[in-house]
Amino acid sequence: MTPRGGLIAPSSLSVDFDRGEGWRWRAAVGFSQRSSWSRWPNSGETGGLLLHNEGSLQFTDATDGSGLEGIFALSAAAGDLNGDGSPDLAISTAVFVNQGGLGFLEVTPDDYAAIPIGDEDDAAGVTLGDLNRDGFTDIVVGQHYRAAVEFDSEVPVRVFLNDGGDDPGFEDVTESAGLTPLPTLAPHVQVADIDNDSWPDILTSASSGDGTTLAVYRNLGGSDLAFDISDGLGSDQYWIGAPVVDVDHDGRLDAFAVEWEPSLPSMMFRNAGESGHWVEVSMGVPGRRVGTLVTVSSLDGTVIGRQEISVGGGYSSGRLPVAHLGLGGESVVDITITLPDGTVHELPGIAADQHLRWPEGCSAGR
Ligand SMILES: [Ca+2]
Ligand SMILES: [Ca+2]
Ligand SMILES: [Ca+2]
Numbered sequence: 548m549t550p551r552g553g554l555i556a557p558s559s560l561s562v563d564f565d566r567g568e569g570w571r572w573r574a575a576v577g578f579s580q581r582s583s584w585s586r587w588p589n590s591g592e593t594g595g596l597l598l599h600n601e602g603s604l605q606f607t608d609a610t611d612g613s614g615l616e617g618i619f620a621l622s623a624a625a626g627d628l629n630g631d632g633s634p635d636l637a638i639s640t641a642v643f644v645n646q647g648g649l650g651f652l653e654v655t656p657d658d659y660a661a662i663p664i665g666d667e668d669d670a671a672g673v674t675l676g677d678l679n680r681d682g683f684t685d686i687v688v689g690q691h692y693r694a695a696v697e698f699d700s701e702v703p704v705r706v707f708l709n710d711g712g713d714d715p716g717f718e719d720v721t722e723s724a725g726l727t728p729l730p731t732l733a734p735h736v737q738v739a740d741i742d743n744d745s746w747p748d749i750l751t752s753a754s755s756g757d758g759t760t761l762a763v764y765r766n767l768g769g770s771d772l773a774f775d776i777s778d779g780l781g782s783d784q785y786w787i788g789a790p791v792v793d794v795d796h797d798g799r800l801d802a803f804a805v806e807w808e809p810s811l812p813s814m815m816f817r818n819a820g821e822s823g824h825w826v827e828v829s830m831g832v833p834g835r836r837v838g839t840l841v842t843v844s845s846l847d848g849t850v851i852g853r854q855e856i857s858v859g860g861g862y863s864s865g866r867l868p869v870a871h872l873g874l875g876g877e878s879v880v881d882i883t884i885t886l887p888d889g890t891v892h893e894l895p896g897i898a899a900d901q902h903l904r905w906p907e908g909c910s911a912g913r
């Protein structure tokens with residue numbers, strides 16, 4: 548590829564968009580900040596890049612003709628939004644469906660654009676997950692709104708529910724689902740079942756607890772999507788990133804809050820809350836992890852949760868290629884693994900509270 552100077556890319560991800568053969572990840576995509584940010588004078592000259600992996604660490608620029616030309620955003624996330632088995636793309640400023648062969652069709656909802664209050668307000672981290680457990684992947688968008696601390700504005704994290712169409716439509720349910728506006732920035736967002744009750748929650752990099760911990764929108768469950776927010780909003784404190792991972796292997800998802808201000812420490816938050824049962828699934832097959840869909844059902848066949856293994860999303864954070872699913876009160880579940888090539892593997896009667904690395908089977912270790 549030809550080097551392009553001045554590109555600032557706060558977010559990037561790697562995903563097999565064109566379902567390349569073998570182990571290679573065939574495409575990576577990065578997005579630069581929008582050009583109007585005067586304090587980043589070199590940003591926004593080219594827009595995001597779609598890079599095609601030719602193997603041996605060689606990449607070609609596949610942006611032209613892809614439908615992704617001239618895009619500026621702070622974050623990108625990939626996942627199957629229309630259920631056809633190919634990964635699609637949601638970024639802070641637009642949504643695209645994969646048409647195959649590294650071509651994308653824009654399906655951005657009319658009300659997707661973030662409306663700035665001041666000069667340094669942007670939609671930020673994007674993350675995907677099936678928040679209402681209807682089988683269709685929804686979109687969560689964080690906010691990097693300096694107005695929240697400079698003008699005492701309150702700005703929510705936004706949620707768009709997928710209507711399940713082939714060219715999916717998305718409904719902004721931010722207000723109806725009770726996503727309380729935040730008095731500080733929340734650039735990073737991640738869908739994660741923090742209490743393992745089987746309903747996906749939204750962790751943000753805003754603070755709660757009067758600035759002492761991360762703010763989490765807890766999914767109240769049920770057919771009508773509704774969230775509760777952590778207590779103690781009001782502090783200006785926020786973190787720039789907050790990747791989620793079960794660091795101490797106790798089944799509860801922990802988070803590392805990354806500090807932007809050099810004089811302050813980054814913080815590791817250990818999850819010490821109440822927890823339901825859980826299961827984790829990772830792929831032991833090199834290069835075939837990202838895009839694997841893990842579906843968990845109770846023994847009566849009710850789907851409890853589904854999660855696509857992904858490494859991207861959010862803001863300036865990453866994630867492990869692991870599906871972590873809360874199970875609530877279910878201690879034994881059936882698991883279905885759908886590989887990126889469409890192959891389906893059924894794993895019946897799996898005991899909860901373990902990490903399962905497929906295909907070697909269950910083990911206590913990782
Ligand atoms: Ca798709
Ligand atoms: Ca959904
Ligand atoms: Ca939950």
Ligand SMILES: [Ca+2]
Pocket residue numbers: 792793794795796797798799800801818
């Ligand atoms: Ca933990």
